[in-house]
Amino acid sequence: MADTSPRQVTFRLRRYEPGNDRQPRWEDHRVDATPGMTVLDGLWKVKELGAPSLAWRSSCRMGICGSCGMLVNGRPRLACNTQVTELRSDVVAVAPLPNFDIVKDLVPDLRPMFATHRGVLPYLVRDDTAEQEAPTREYRQTPHELEQYLQFSYCIKCGCCMAACPTVATDPRYSGPMPLGQAQRYDNDSRDAGFGARREVLARGSGPWRCHFAGECSQVCPKGVDPAKAIQLMKQDLVLDLLRLRRRRPPAAVAEAPHGTRREDIPAAPPRTVTEG
């Protein structure tokens, strides 16, 4: 039978107290690691037993909210999605995501990433405002059209891709894999008509031109979004647009009400049994 007794691992945490510390520093804590324990579980143990002031972001603990992105043993990962045993090491080094300023301990300042994200218009851009404000029916979209952007819609905005990107490491003007991936999610959505509006941002210096396909973003993405693929597809779209070869199609129309499908022999509803008042 497998040995399930707890073994001791060292959680090496990057601490930084604003106002008190000039530089971040490492701090070690011994933790009993049981099989199935995630890095997030370990952080809770450390907070409970050794470092009550340790700060980090986490919420769902199941890999869907995107809050707990951290640098674990040199790679950006979700703390809740990373088993201590999968690290195959007696030391679990946890640091805040690089390429974001540190607010405190393991908490990165994600505001620049979200601001850039807002700048690429991450929503459906269409002309029919009346329908958008007061929708009457759904927009017609085939499963094949859905597949063109579904993968990119799985992004949970955790920031791991931004931490892994070599260009984001030096250039704050580069939009980064998350905003670019999300711009492509909408450009590839057949219901969207915003390619021209997003092009104002993307054909310039903040667009995908500083991506050189190091591919790290796709390798660290915990949801399989593959932002590298989105960015290369975006480059293809933008270059085709430059050469005036891009196929333009109108955005998805509102689905029509079905004709002649109402059954005539439906019996009338029985009288109400619940009276008003």
Added chain:
Amino acid sequence: MRDRTLWTWHIGAGVVILVLLGLHMAIMHLGSTLGISGSEPTAWESVAARAGSLFFTTTYVLLLGAALYHGFYGLRNILLELNPGPGLRRTIDVGLSVVGLALFAFGTWAALAAPGAATTMGG
């Protein structure tokens, strides 16, 4: 919109260089194994013969332009990714353009001014 155009030209220039520089490298450094007979490419006779050929003169100038554009765009990428301030950004753009154009002008002069060089007027 400029960055998209500059990048597209960068890829196009890369393709041009692949063909022309590939040929140049093959002639200069793979000649023995490829069985390209004839005198040494760097001997004056070969050099003068190529100088007198309109084909070679044109391809040299084309390769010069494409390679300078491709190389300086790459250098610009590296420099701009190091996050210079706005003033330095202008300097880099202007500086690289000036140096690139100057090298192109100099190289084109060297290609056209060679003794016995083929020009559209000379032939």
Added chain:
Amino acid sequence: MESRPHPNRLGIRGWVGGGRWGFERYLYTLHRLTGLALLAYFAMHIFVTSARALGPGAWEQAMGAVSGPLFQVGEYLVFAAFAFHAVNGIRLAILELGFAVGRPIEPVYPYQTSVGRQRRLARAVLMIAAVIALWGGLDFFVLG
């Protein structure tokens, strides 16, 4: 009073990676290094070959200046850098124009990414570049 966050960008260290990254990151770093080396060589090459315009005497002098053993090795390194940069450049042009990266799919764990899809191409690039570099080496040092 809100305290200012502490800067945490990786800088140029982020270009080179931390040793636990995929091999495409190293191809990217090598592509940059070879590009810079080729550009530097090219600038010198324009000046050296411009001696052609000044006649056979100047030409022979220029060729003489660049024929020492150090230059021979240097020129070979330039050839090897070209072999890598050109073949990897073909790979980058294909990928960055959106070909061979795959279509959007429904992500099912274990995730297949565009990086995995192009891995064979990347390995082929390295092998072809090595073959060309060795072939050039043959010409430079054995037959030349």
